[in-house]
Amino acid sequence: MLPSKRGSRQQCALRGPPQQWHDKGLLLIGHISRPIQQTAAPVGDTLSRLEYQDRRIKQLEAALANTGHTQITDAVQRMKVSKLPLTPESGMAATEQTGATATDRETMLLRGKSFKTQFHGSTHPGSLIAHIPDLNTFTKEAFERFPALARIRHDMRTLEERTEYAGSKSQPITEAALKALLPQKAEVDELVQLYLDSYGSIYHVLHLPTFWQQYRELWPDIANASGHFVATLLLMIASAQCLVSTQPWLYTANSSLPREKAITYIQACDDWLQTQSQKHVTSADFQIRFLLVFARQVSARKVKRTWTEAGTLLRFCMAAGLHRNPDLLRKKTSALDKNLRRRIWAAVVELELQASFDRGMMAAPWPMQADTPPASNIHDEDLDQNTEQVPSPVRADEFTRSSYLWAASESTMLRHGLNTTLNNIRQTLGFDDVKRFTEEVDAQIQAIPKWTGTGADVAAAFLSLNLRQYVMVLHDRQLRQSETAAERSFSRVMIIDSATRTIDTHRALIEKGSYALELLCQDQLRAALSICHLSATVDIRADSAIGQIIEHHAGRIMDEAVQMLTDKVGRFGREQRQLWIVVAAYGFWKAKNDPSKRAVYMQEAVEKVTRPYYKIMACQDEVPASMGAPLEKVASRGESSKDVPEPMPPLPQSKAQEMTAFEDMPILDLDEIEAWTLENWNQFNASDLPSFSEPYQLNPT
Structure with a gap:
């Protein structure tokens, strides 16, 4: 019927x-x-x-x-x-009280006390730590055996307190001061091209013919250049700073000099933007706001705010109606502006969705209000302000700067819905649901065109990585609630395949000299923890076939992840905690296979995280940016320094007292001791929740 x-x-x-x-x-x-x-x-x-x-x-x-x-x-x-429906975990609390065994709990991290807390949901990479048996015991033992770990953590915090980042404090900045931050043209040329080759084919929010025209007009007369264009340019080169291959890297405290430059540009553009009127906005206003959030992300600047800032950006765009079809505009609007509206909206949606997934939060519920068409797969050169109609899209396998945004739109609703489902504390998934979603994600991966051309490798890799991460999370979750051996085997195979392909995708780009996704993505950590969780929970004697497959891939995946995160630490001067989590998981896995060498593997893990620290300390810049150097000097100084770092000046008495008080406070920070020992990273305690009367389960169909 x-x-x-x-x-x-x-x-x-x-x-x-x-x-x-x-x-x-x-x-x-x-x-x-x-x-x-x-x-x-x-x-x-x-x-x-x-x-x-x-x-x-x-x-x-x-x-x-x-x-x-x-x-x-x-x-x-x-x-x-009426009462709120039960969450899956609160239902298990009642089950456990009656003596039954819970097969799984909702995986989320709610840490801290009072209002000094942080929350990360189910799709946050670190949520897997709770399900790796005895990993926190391994890390706590490492801290007890090797005091250098605690000393490193303390020294890093002290360095941050003794040095203030250049431009870290908000202050009014004039357009002239903004223009004075521009480096020499040769340096800008290199960084702009690096940005376009790395990120320009992913989040393509610019119209390149217009950009290059303004770029050529800039240098003969910088004083009369548009402030919006200068801000756009500074944010582009800020996004590319940590991609450079200059060796050796120099540092100011625990921040590399390229990152310090990026922070200077980012803060200056942010301060300048706050003084601009929002009454007469153009496409540049939206481009700058997007690039601000993106530049912070790829510079490891205020990473804990990425999700909230991405949400604010999306709402800013919705308030301007970018989520609606530009053809609904009654006043005459050029085809170029209509196309840019669609592009910017698509880029913002992708950025906010990924930030939500990484944080373990639901993305903004924009789909029920949005009807703007996807970004068109067209070449920028086929469109200008005089074009009356948007040209027809090129073939799907013909690569353009907009190809990623166009192709990503095919799976946006699938990924948005999956993210909502996976982070919904009152929704469960059955095996049939997981299998169906896996098939749909795989179909999207198989549909990615075989592009060629500059930037095509990065775009195709990023699209596949964004899809594979959902497969890993789906099956990490399903593995813990599987009811049959067949279901467990299926999830294990899918985790191995997704983790292996994730690491291989990153390695292929790195071998080509592209570090764009290494800095942008967190899936190296996710892949390493997924494979460690898998190997820690499988019984090799009971399932020797799958056990051998896991053992064959686990070591290489975790070793590759360690190498990538080590390079990431070198480029940022930060992210040591992520590196420690992976090296600890790697050492724990090796110790599990050979308990007699537990102390040896523990020492190896400690050395892998202390070696980058000592390198950072040995390569300190002789004139830290925060010790009174003007912004212009920070932006343009050379990369020379002595091999021996300058001694840090003593803290003023008042500052020392503040730091003592600060260290006594139970402030939650990603560098705190519990974050390094993985203590208190267990799941949210269901017994802390009030008891509800009726269970509630929502089928995702």
Whole structure:
């Protein structure tokens, strides 16, 4: 029986099984398997369906939430007695109290006390630490045996307190001061090209013919150049600073000089932007705001704020209507501006979705309000301000700067829905759901075109990595709740395959001299922890075949991840905690296979994290940027320094007292002792939650 409509347009309902609605391509709110399909139906019909479905969902949610109170007919009284539905883990709390064994708990990190807390959800890479048996015991023992670890942690914090980052304090900055930060043209030429080759084919928010025209006009007369263009240029070279291959690297405290330059540019552009009017905005205002968030991310600057800043950026774009079809604009708008609106919106959506996934948070619920078409796969040269209509897209396998944004849009709704599902504390997934999602993700990976050309490798790699990370999280979660050996074997194979391909993808780019995704992504950590979790929980005697496969791949995956994160530490001067987590997991895995050498592997792990630290201390710049050097000097000085670092000046008495008080405070920081020993990284304690009366499970179909 085919689905049929009944009722008026305002009260339209569908008859027939829900699966037939799905097959007919109708929009189902909450459906995460496929993107919203474009139909030729009038706008009014679409809105009617949305309104009906919204009302129907609210009715169903109310009915589910009030299960057990059907005898109460008064709506007000029913609201009084209704309670929040159980989360999967709070249900397990009651189960454990009766003596039953819980197979899994919701994996999330809520750490700290009072209001000095941090939260990371299920898709955060570190959430796996809770499920690797005895890893925290290994790290705590390492701290006890090797005091150098605690000393490094203390020294890094002391360095941060003794030196203030150049431009770290907000201060008004004039347009002239902003222009004075521009380095010499030769340096800018190199960094701009490095940015375009590395990131320009991923988040393509610029129109290159316009950019190059303004770039050529800039140098003969910098004083009269547009402040918006200068800010755009500074943020582009800031994003590329840590990609340079200059050796040896020099440092100011625990920050590399390239990173210090990037921070200077970022802070200056941020301060300048705050003084600009928002009444007469152009595409440059949105481009600058996007590049600000992106430059911070690839410079490891205020990384804990990435998710909140990306969300703010997305809302800024929604407030301007970038999520709506630009063809709805009544006033005359050029084809170029319409295309840029679509591009910028697509880039912001991708950035916010990935930031949400990395943090373990749900992405902003923009899909129900958005109808802007995907970015077109067209060459920038085919479009200018005089173009009346957007040209037809080129073939799918023909690479353009917009190819990534166009191809990513094919899986945006799938990834957005999966991220929502995986971080929903009241939603569970069955094996059939996980298998179906795995097939859909794999279909998207197989559909990635075989592009060629400058930047094509980075774009294709980034698209595949963004999809594979969902497979790892899906099966890491499924592995802990599998009911049969066949289900466990399937999840193990998928984890091994995804982790191996993730590391191999990164290695292939690095061998070509591209470090863009090494700095941008966190999936090296995710892959290493996933494979460590797998090897720590498999019984090789009971399942020798899968055990041999795991052992064959585990060592190489974790070793490659250690190398990549070591390079990342060298480029940033930071991220030592991520490196320590991976080297500890690697040492723990080797000690598990050969317990007699536990102390040897522990020492190896300690040496792998202390070696970069000693290199940073030995390569300190002779004139730290924070010791009074002007911003212009920080931005343009050379890379020369003595091999022996200058001694740090003593702290003032008042500052020393502040630091003593600071260290006594239970402030939660990624460099605190618990973060290094992985203590208190266990799952959220279900017994801390109030008891709820009725369980609630939502099928993701």
